[in-house]
Amino acid sequence: PKDAELVLNVILPLEITNGNDDMQRGMWFRSQQRKRYAKKMPIRTPFEFPVAIRVTRILGPRQRLWDSDSTTRGSVKELIDSMVECGWFVDDGPRHISECLGVQDSSRREKGPAVQIKIWKAGSHNPKS
Numbered sequence: 001p002k003d004a005e006l007v008l009n010v011i012l013p014l015e016i017t018n019g020n021d022d023m024q025r026g027m028w029f030r031s032q033q034r035k036r037y038a039k040k041m042p043i044r045t046p047f048e049f050p051v052a053i054r055v056t057r058i059l060g061p062r063q064r065l066w067d068s069d070s071t072t073r074g075s076v077k078e079l080i081d082s083m084v085e086c087g088w089f090v091d092d093g094p095r096h097i098s099e100c101l102g103v104q105d106s107s108r109r110e111k112g113p114a115v116q117i118k119i120w121k122a123g124s125h126n127p128k129s
Contacts, residue, residue, distance in 0.1 A: 007047065008119040014040055015113035016057055016079060018070035030078055037075075037082035046090045050122035053100045055079065060113035063106075071102025079115065098122040 014037055055076055059065070080092050080100065089096045105116070 005121040006118060007051070007121055008117065010042075011058070011111065011114050011116045012040060014079065014115045015060070016055070016075045016115055018066045018074040030075075033075055034078040034082045034085070037079050038085045041082055041086045041088075043086050044088055046087055047096070047119070047121075050096060050098045051089070052098050052120045052122050053080070054116075054118045054120075055100065055102045056116040056118070057102070057104045058108050058112040058114040058116060059104065059106045061109055063109075063113060065104050065106060071104060072100055076100070076102060083117075 055072065057066075057071065080089075080097070083089060084092050099122075
């Protein structure tokens with residue numbers, strides 16, 4: 001919407017997973033995944049206000065859409081943890097991130113697999129747009 005204050009819109013060459021296999025691999029695997037994400041993520045200073053995040057999974061060739069309830073589980077947690085590690089947020093608690101929505105996009109397969117991160121100043125947005 002016009003009145004929403006979008007403060008960041010970035011596409012990163014990262015592939016997120018839905019967690020169907022990841023959770024059985026244990027903490028070491030998830031820690032390594034977080035470190036891989038952090039290596040490809042820009043360093044920045046933390047936002048000075050609460051934010052809302054929309055994580056869009058951009059599908060690559062031959063990838064299939066997940067069930068809608070899988071869009072914020074799996075490696076999205078590691079993605080947000082790596083954002084904290086790279087200075088985007090002080091931490092991932094509700095004082096800093098008020099909400100997180102996950103969606104999928106199969107219309108830009110030539111750009112995928114990738115992830116688009118849109119961040120709004122909390123209270124000034126509609127993360128579904």
